[in-house]
Amino acid sequence: MATTQRSGTRGKSARTTRHRESPEVRKKLLIEATMRSIAKYGYSGTTIETICSEAQVSRGLINHHFGSKEELITQSYKALRDEWMFQTHGSLRGSYLEPEDKLHAMIRVNFDPAMFKQEYLGIWAGFWSAIGKSPALRTLNRELFDKDRDTYQQIFEEIARKRGKTIDARRAALSIIALIDGFWLEWCLDPKGFTAEEAEAACMGFVAQTFA
Amino acid sequence: MATTQRSGTRGKSARTTRHRESPEVRKKLLIEATMRSIAKYGYSGTTIETICSEAQVSRGLINHHFGSKEELITQSYKALRDEWMFQTHGSLRGSYLEPEDKLHAMIRVNFDPAMFKQEYLGIWAGFWSAIGKSPALRTLNRELFDKDRDTYQQIFEEIARKRGKTIDARRAALSIIALIDGFWLEWCLDPKGFTAEEAEAACMGFVAQTFA
Amino acid sequence: MATTQRSGTRGKSARTTRHRESPEVRKKLLIEATMRSIAKYGYSGTTIETICSEAQVSRGLINHHFGSKEELITQSYKALRDEWMFQTHGSLRGSYLEPEDKLHAMIRVNFDPAMFKQEYLGIWAGFWSAIGKSPALRTLNRELFDKDRDTYQQIFEEIARKRGKTIDARRAALSIIALIDGFWLEWCLDPKGFTAEEAEAACMGFVAQTFA
Amino acid sequence: MATTQRSGTRGKSARTTRHRESPEVRKKLLIEATMRSIAKYGYSGTTIETICSEAQVSRGLINHHFGSKEELITQSYKALRDEWMFQTHGSLRGSYLEPEDKLHAMIRVNFDPAMFKQEYLGIWAGFWSAIGKSPALRTLNRELFDKDRDTYQQIFEEIARKRGKTIDARRAALSIIALIDGFWLEWCLDPKGFTAEEAEAACMGFVAQTFA
DNA sequence: AATGAATGAGTCTTCATTCAT
DNA sequence: AATGAATGAAGACTCATTCAT
Numbered sequence: 001m002a003t004t005q006r007s008g009t010r011g012k013s014a015r016t017t018r019h020r021e022s023p024e025v026r027k028k029l030l031i032e033a034t035m036r037s038i039a040k041y042g043y044s045g046t047t048i049e050t051i052c053s054e055a056q057v058s059r060g061l062i063n064h065h066f067g068s069k070e071e072l073i074t075q076s077y078k079a080l081r082d083e084w085m086f087q088t089h090g091s092l093r094g095s096y097l098e099p100e101d102k103l104h105a106m107i108r109v110n111f112d113p114a115m116f117k118q119e120y121l122g123i124w125a126g127f128w129s130a131i132g133k134s135p136a137l138r139t140l141n142r143e144l145f146d147k148d149r150d151t152y153q154q155i156f157e158e159i160a161r162k163r164g165k166t167i168d169a170r171r172a173a174l175s176i177i178a179l180i181d182g183f184w185l186e187w188c189l190d191p192k193g194f195t196a197e198e199a200e201a202a203c204m205g206f207v208a209q210t211f212a
Numbered sequence: 213m214a215t216t217q218r219s220g221t222r223g224k225s226a227r228t229t230r231h232r233e234s235p236e237v238r239k240k241l242l243i244e245a246t247m248r249s250i251a252k253y254g255y256s257g258t259t260i261e262t263i264c265s266e267a268q269v270s271r272g273l274i275n276h277h278f279g280s281k282e283e284l285i286t287q288s289y290k291a292l293r294d295e296w297m298f299q300t301h302g303s304l305r306g307s308y309l310e311p312e313d314k315l316h317a318m319i320r321v322n323f324d325p326a327m328f329k330q331e332y333l334g335i336w337a338g339f340w341s342a343i344g345k346s347p348a349l350r351t352l353n354r355e356l357f358d359k360d361r362d363t364y365q366q367i368f369e370e371i372a373r374k375r376g377k378t379i380d381a382r383r384a385a386l387s388i389i390a391l392i393d394g395f396w397l398e399w400c401l402d403p404k405g406f407t408a409e410e411a412e413a414a415c416m417g418f419v420a421q422t423f424a
Numbered sequence: 425m426a427t428t429q430r431s432g433t434r435g436k437s438a439r440t441t442r443h444r445e446s447p448e449v450r451k452k453l454l455i456e457a458t459m460r461s462i463a464k465y466g467y468s469g470t471t472i473e474t475i476c477s478e479a480q481v482s483r484g485l486i487n488h489h490f491g492s493k494e495e496l497i498t499q500s501y502k503a504l505r506d507e508w509m510f511q512t513h514g515s516l517r518g519s520y521l522e523p524e525d526k527l528h529a530m531i532r533v534n535f536d537p538a539m540f541k542q543e544y545l546g547i548w549a550g551f552w553s554a555i556g557k558s559p560a561l562r563t564l565n566r567e568l569f570d571k572d573r574d575t576y577q578q579i580f581e582e583i584a585r586k587r588g589k590t591i592d593a594r595r596a597a598l599s600i601i602a603l604i605d606g607f608w609l610e611w612c613l614d615p616k617g618f619t620a621e622e623a624e625a626a627c628m629g630f631v632a633q634t635f636a
Numbered sequence: 637m638a639t640t641q642r643s644g645t646r647g648k649s650a651r652t653t654r655h656r657e658s659p660e661v662r663k664k665l666l667i668e669a670t671m672r673s674i675a676k677y678g679y680s681g682t683t684i685e686t687i688c689s690e691a692q693v694s695r696g697l698i699n700h701h702f703g704s705k706e707e708l709i710t711q712s713y714k715a716l717r718d719e720w721m722f723q724t725h726g727s728l729r730g731s732y733l734e735p736e737d738k739l740h741a742m743i744r745v746n747f748d749p750a751m752f753k754q755e756y757l758g759i760w761a762g763f764w765s766a767i768g769k770s771p772a773l774r775t776l777n778r779e780l781f782d783k784d785r786d787t788y789q790q791i792f793e794e795i796a797r798k799r800g801k802t803i804d805a806r807r808a809a810l811s812i813i814a815l816i817d818g819f820w821l822e823w824c825l826d827p828k829g830f831t832a833e834e835a836e837a838a839c840m841g842f843v844a845q846t847f848a
Numbered sequence: 849a850a851t852g853a854a855t856g857a858g859t860c861t862t863c864a865t866t867c868a869t
Numbered sequence: 870a871a872t873g874a875a876t877g878a879a880g881a882c883t884c885a886t887t888c889a890t
Binding site: 042043044045122125128129131132133138141142145146149168171174175177178179180181182183185186188189190192193194198199201202205206209210212 | 253254255256257334337340341343344345350353354357358361380383386387389390391392393394395397398400401402404405406410411413414417418421422424
């Protein structure tokens with residue numbers, strides 16, 4: 001029977017009918033719901049209940065698909081990280097940008113209104129607060145950090161080579177990451193201290209100084 | 213023997229005797245125990261139980277002295293912040309330091325081995341994760357941030373004036389704070405990515421560049 | 425065996441199997457358990473633990489179905505009141521009784537052995553003790569009182585009209601309710617002071633006097 | 637040194653000085669505070685803390701003087717009951733009142749504005765709610781009930797004898813007590829259902845009917 | 849695959865009681 | 870006699886997890 005089964009009783013919507021999805025689709029939906037929940041309620045305010053409510057599914061489903069809440073959290077962070085890597089590093093690949101442009105692009109994406117907003121920062125901050133206690137998250141984070149540092153370092157070296165300058169590329173890479181993350185952190189703690197434009201300008205200023 | 217028996221020994225046996233302290237002393241001890249607990253177990257891993265166990269007192273005592281866990285947490289953050297302000301800003305007062313020396317001193321204290329270690333960073337990270345949900349903590353944090361930024365800004369202006377340079381002192385202040393906090397954050401997330409010396413050198417390098 | 429296993433046995437062993445009920449049935453069972461608990465342990469002796477133990481379910485279930493103990497208590501009082509209204513007023517409807525018979529019936533039900541017994545009185549007394557602090561309970565109680573008074577008043581008026589007498593029907597209604605409740609109260613405080621028969625006879629005597 | 641020791645430090649008032657009272661005075665003050673607390677916060681809202689706060693003494697004093705909260709409650713009920721007996725029965729003794737006047741006096745005192753008010757009723761209601769669980773209170777209450785019933789019964793008999801009527805004096809006594817207590821109870825549950833005057837008039841009406 | 853009823857360990861809070869001062 | 874710091878049992882509530890349907 002191909003006909004979708006309708007619940008005859010009064011229901012708010014189609015939600016009364018048991019919707020069946022493939023595991024992959026469900027997992028994806030639950031991961032997205034997890035991020036929305038962390039953004040809304042913070043990391044420690046996020047419960048099985050808030051996630052499932054956000055995903056419009058029943059409480060049992062998380063354990064059904066992920067085995068535990070912890071696993072869902074880990075997978076969610078992984079998804080966030082991968083998405084992030086794709087956004088930043090992926091954009092550089094395949095194009096013949098000048099290294100300066102690459103650097104600016106990578107910095108700029110951090111303060112793009114789509115990224116640098118309370119909701120999105122909240123997700124990262126939520127995960128940050130959990131990394132201390134979860135080796136799995138810590139590993140994922142380390143991979144991201146190392147990748148970022150390498151990328152920045154290479155670009156700094158490229159620019160220096162091109163301009164015939166000698167700089168400490170590792171230090172510059174560490175610094176620019178710290179600068180960006182520092183702005184993110186402070187924005188999370190209090191969004192009123194400065195604007196995204198100020199933060200971006202400060203980062204660009206740092207780059208300019210470095211090669212001055 | 214008139215000497216009051218001190219529970220100096222570490223062990224359960226010492227707890228049989230009821231130890232009495234003045235409220236001020238006890239509050240201080242509880243606040244310290246709170247910080248140790250946050251450092252050890254993280255913010256959300258810190259419970260009335262972990263704190264009292266850390267302080268070697270019974271579970272009811274927190275409520276007796278602070279009314280609620282939340283109040284204890286707030287007071288603990290306040291104490292941490294005040295201690296921090298005392299350490300950084302207090303050291304500058306009363307001495308006739310050159311502005312450069314002041315700046316270096318303020319930066320250096322952040323990476324002093326006494327400060328820049330897992331335990332201490334864990335306390336800050338713990339509170340950071342809670343600021344999002346507690347207006348009281350947010351207010352305290354904002355006061356700290358504003359104070360820091362003002363102080364840095366003034367020093368940058370002083371140096372610029374002295375050297376006859378024109379700089380954007382506000383941006384420099386925001387940047388140096390972001391840089392420091394960024395290093396702290398990353399160190400919390402993974403202490404193996406870089407050393408305290410690298411971080412301090414990077415900050416000093418930023419200052420040098422600014423006036424180059 | 426297709427028959428669902430009922431935990432009809434009294435004992436802990438029966439609890440090993442997880443018994444599943446529809447929310448409606450479970451709520452009803454919990455409400456009944458609440459009344460038994462109040463009857464047994466009094467209002468302030470009634471805890472989540474005593475109720476769940478009485479209902480043979482785990483401690484978390486009350487929150488699952490009612491959200492809070494308070495809500496369960498309120499719903500229980502509502503159920504008790506509705507049952508009571510159904511018993512007293514419901515019995516009068518649809519029959520062509522003489523008003524005297526109605527009055528006698530309404531009075532008699534109060535001292536029926538099924539009602540006028542320690543256990544049942546204990547439930548009411550338990551709720552009475554809580555009404556002072558719960559606006560929700562107070563409202564429910566006021567509705568009951570007003571309904572009772574109206575009903576009695578109408579019957580008194582009917583009888584008076586029929587017999588060509590002039591009486592203060594409101595006062596008579598207030599009095600008969602006070603009389604009944606007074607007996608209930610005293611019986612709660614000490615069941616040995618008088619018998620149910622004496623109490624019923626006294627109420628009937630009051631009615632007789634009123635129309636003498 | 638006859639000089640009262642003043643605490644030199646800033647204190648709000650003389651409360652800083654340890655006031656020393658004779659045990660009897662202290663006990664009396666604590667009993668009064670207990671009643672005030674029950675009137676204010678209800679029986680189950682009354683804690684060692686509320687009582688001591690009401691009495692302006694420290695928390696440890698109750699156990700010091702009474703050994704336990706329960707004992708203080710019992711003694712308080714005893715004091716209330718004795719005071720009540722003194723008020724009602726004591727007033728009749730030694731005067732040459734007509735029995736009708738005695739009866740009216742005894743009824744009237746129940747609805748005197750000094751008695752029939754929320755605060756005072758609250759105390760009784762508070763104790764009522766506790767009688768179910770305390771044999772000690774139950775005994776005290778039974779003594780009061782029996783005394784009341786005897787007194788009313790004797791007066792009813794006296795009046796009947798005087799008027800040459802034959803009545804069931806026991807039933808009349810039980811009824812008038814139930815009537816009064818019923819009004820008290822309902823007034824506790826909801827003071828808006830009727831007025832004190834109505835209640836008193838109803839009781840007087842009952843007496844009049846009895847001898848009609 | 850999906851639901852949600854049921855569980856129970858864990859957490860904060862209350863409060864009568866104890867006891868050093 | 871009086872204080873209030875300290876205790877710990879008991880209570881309500883939260884929430885990840887289990888499992889019958």
